[in-house]
Amino acid sequence: MTHDAQSALLRAALDAAERGWHVFPLRPGTKRPALHGEASCPGTGPCTRGHRKWEQRATTDPDRIRATWTHGPFNVGIATGPSGLLVVDLDVPKDKGSSDAPDGAATFGALCERAGHAVPATYRTRTASGGxxxxxxxxxxxxxxxxxxxxxxxxxxxxxxGYVVAAGSTTPAGPYEALCAPETAPLPLWIQSILQPAPRASQRPSWPVTTQSRTYADVALANETRNVAMAQHGAREATLFRAARAVGRFVAWGDLPRHTVEQALQEAGEAAGLSASECRSTLRSALDWSIAHNQRRGNAA
Structure with a gap:
């Protein structure tokens, strides 16, 4: 790699840091961290008081960045958590030639449309794979x-x-490139409502499980039904999705019949303003997922 290419990677790291994003080096031409792992930690330098992982060592300090990138043409990783970022990764099917499934961008666009919003205008990059x-x-x-x-x-x-590969980095599959203006929009509430985990059921083993579980399940269904019915425009489908995910565990455990849950949430979704078909589609996918992932009581996803 030429000196100019190495300088461009240093510039990419500094540009990200100027935005307040915490960066760390990735191995040249790859997406893998270039920092040592815990097993090989020397216990010196930044790890004097214990091993520090890439998320802890990511930095916005321009002097540290320059010192690191003078040692090699490292790709640039952005530690999303310390950077105050949530990055949505829209991937492409692994087998592009034989799959007729929509890619992540098409799926996300459809979700935005169903939530009543345009695809958010925010800073975005094209990944090496085409996502x-x-x-x-x-x-x-x-x-x-x-x-x-x-x-x-x-x-x-x-x-x-988690982390993402910054624009300006390159892998054998291709470059990471910025696609639009630099503004980073706040995370839309309807996406946040999907990502925040549903409350877990409390553990109360002091009376028979069948009575306790059914009582708790009835209360949970009533609460989630109310939440869906009161959901605001733009968050209705996401609220229905979360509710079905939360209550689906009780279907998996035998505490509630599926048709009871579907009927209650269907009526609540329609009362909130969703169409019958939108409710059915959302309920089907959310309940199927929840039931498949909650076959054992206590393993709520």
């Missing part, structure tokens, strides 16, 4: 983590515990 990264400012006081498929197929998110 997109949409950057959002994470909400204050909420610690969001990574998700895979929670929002939709081929739609993942990166927050605390």
């Amino acid at each position: 997109q990264h949409l950057y959002f400012t994470a909400p204050t006081g909420v610690r969001l983590t990574n998700t895979a498929g929670t929002v939709g197929p081929l739609v993942d998110t990166r927050a605390w515990g």
Whole structure:
């Protein structure tokens, strides 16, 4: 790699840091962190008081960045959590030739339309694989983590515990390129409502499980039904999705019949202003997911 290319990567790292985004080096030409792992930690330098992972060592300090990137043509990683970012990763099918499934961008666009919004105008990059990264400012006081498929197929998110490859980096598959103006929009509330985990059922083993579970399940269904019916325009489908995910565990555990849950939430969704078909589609996918992931009591997803 030429000196000019190495200088361009240093500039990309400094540009990200100027935005307040915490960066760290990735191995040249790859998406893998260039920092040592815990097993090989020397216990010196920044790790004197214990091993520090890439998320802890990511920095906005221009002097540290210059010192690092003078040692090699490192790609640039952005630690999303410390940077106050939530990045939506719109992927493409792995087998582009044989799959007729929509890519992440199409899925996300359909979700936005069903939520009553245009695709948010925010800073975005094209990834080496042909996908997109949409950057959002994470909400204050909420610690969001990574998700895979929670929002939709081929739609993942990166927050605390995750990172993305910055524009200006290059892999054998291609470059990462900025696609639009530099403004980063706040995370839309309807996306946040999908990403925030549903409350877990409390554990109260002091009386028979059947009576306790059914009572708790009835209360949970009533609460979620009310939440859906009162959902505001723009958050209705996301609220219905979260409610079905939350109550679906009780269907999996045998505490509530599926048709009871579907009927209650269907009526609530229609009362909030969703069409019958929108409710059915959302309920089907959310309940199927929740039931499949909650086969054992206590393992609520």
